[in-house]
Amino acid sequence: MRLRNLTFFGVMTLVYTLGCGPKESSKHPASRTSGGRDRGSSTCGFMQDDLGNMITMVPKISFLADKSFPEEFVPLIILAMNVWNEALEQEVFSYGGREDSFNLETRSQSGSPSEARSLLQWSEIWPEDENEKPAKAQTTALDQKIVRAVISFNAQDYSYSTSAKEGTMDFKSVLVHELGHVLGLEHSEKSDSVMGSTLSKGSRRDSLGKSDYENLACGLKK
Numbered sequence: 001m002r003l004r005n006l007t008f009f010g011v012m013t014l015v016y017t018l019g020c021g022p023k024e025s026s027k028h029p030a031s032r033t034s035g036g037r038d039r040g041s042s043t044c045g046f047m048q049d050d051l052g053n054m055i056t057m058v059p060k061i062s063f064l065a066d067k068s069f070p071e072e073f074v075p076l077i078i079l080a081m082n083v084w085n086e087a088l089e090q091e092v093f094s095y096g097g098r099e100d101s102f103n104l105e106t107r108s109q110s111g112s113p114s115e116a117r118s119l120l121q122w123s124e125i126w127p128e129d130e131n132e133k134p135a136k137a138q139t140t141a142l143d144q145k146i147v148r149a150v151i152s153f154n155a156q157d158y159s160y161s162t163s164a165k166e167g168t169m170d171f172k173s174v175l176v177h178e179l180g181h182v183l184g185l186e187h188s189e190k191s192d193s194v195m196g197s198t199l200s201k202g203s204r205r206d207s208l209g210k211s212d213y214e215n216l217a218c219g220l221k222k
C-alpha cells in the first residue's frame with residue numbers, strides 16, 4: 001500500500017489499496033505498510049490531514065462506471081452503496097450508470113476536483129507498480145472534504161464473483177470496503193470491521209460490524 005499525500009492549495013490526494021489475505025495478514029498482523037496510515041492516529045477511524053483535522057466526504061458522491069464494467073456486478077454496486085446509505089440514514093452514495101471510457105476520461109479530468117465525476121473503473125490492465133492488489137480507492141480532498149473518488153478493480157490479476165466463489169474476490173465486499181475509504185475511513189484492525197486491510201479470496205465481508213457503526217456514529221452521524 002502506498003499513500004500519496006499531495007497537499008496543494010488545500011487539495012489532498014490519497015490512495016488506498018486493498019490487499020488480498022490471508023497470507024499478508026497472518027504474516028504481518030501489525031504491519032501498517034499496507035494500511036496507508038503514516039500520519040499519526042486517526043479520529044474515529046477517519047483520516048486526518050497533517051494538522052490533525054478529520055477528513056470526511058462531502059454529503060453526497062455519485063459514481064459513474066466505465067462501460068467495460070461487467071453487467072452482472074451492476075446490481076451489487078447499488079447494494080454496496082446501500083450498506084453505507086442505510087447505516088447513515090441518507091443517500092451518501094448514488095450510481096449514475098455506465099459510460100464509455102472516452103467520456104469518462106474527459107469528464108473526470110475537466111474542471112475543478114469538485115466538478116470532476118467520481119468513477120468506478122474496471123482495470124483489465126493493472127499498473128505494475130501497484131503490486132497486484134485486488135482494488136484501490138483514490139480520493140481527492142479539498143479543505144478536509146473528500147469531493148471525488150476513483151475506485152479501481154484489478155481485473156487483470158483477480159477474478160471477481162457475485163457470490164464469494166472459491167478462488168475469487170467477492171465484488172460487493174471489496175466495493176463496500178473501498179466506499180468506506182471514500183467516506184474517509186481508514187483501515188481497521190477490528191475483526192468485525194469491513195475496513196480490514198486484507199480480504200481473502202472466497203470470503204464475504206459485506207455488512208458493517210459494530211466497530212464500523214461506532215466509527216460512523218463518532219465521526220459522521222449527527
Ligand SMILES: [Zn+2]
Pocket residue numbers: 016017018019177178181187196197
Ligand atoms: Zn483499504
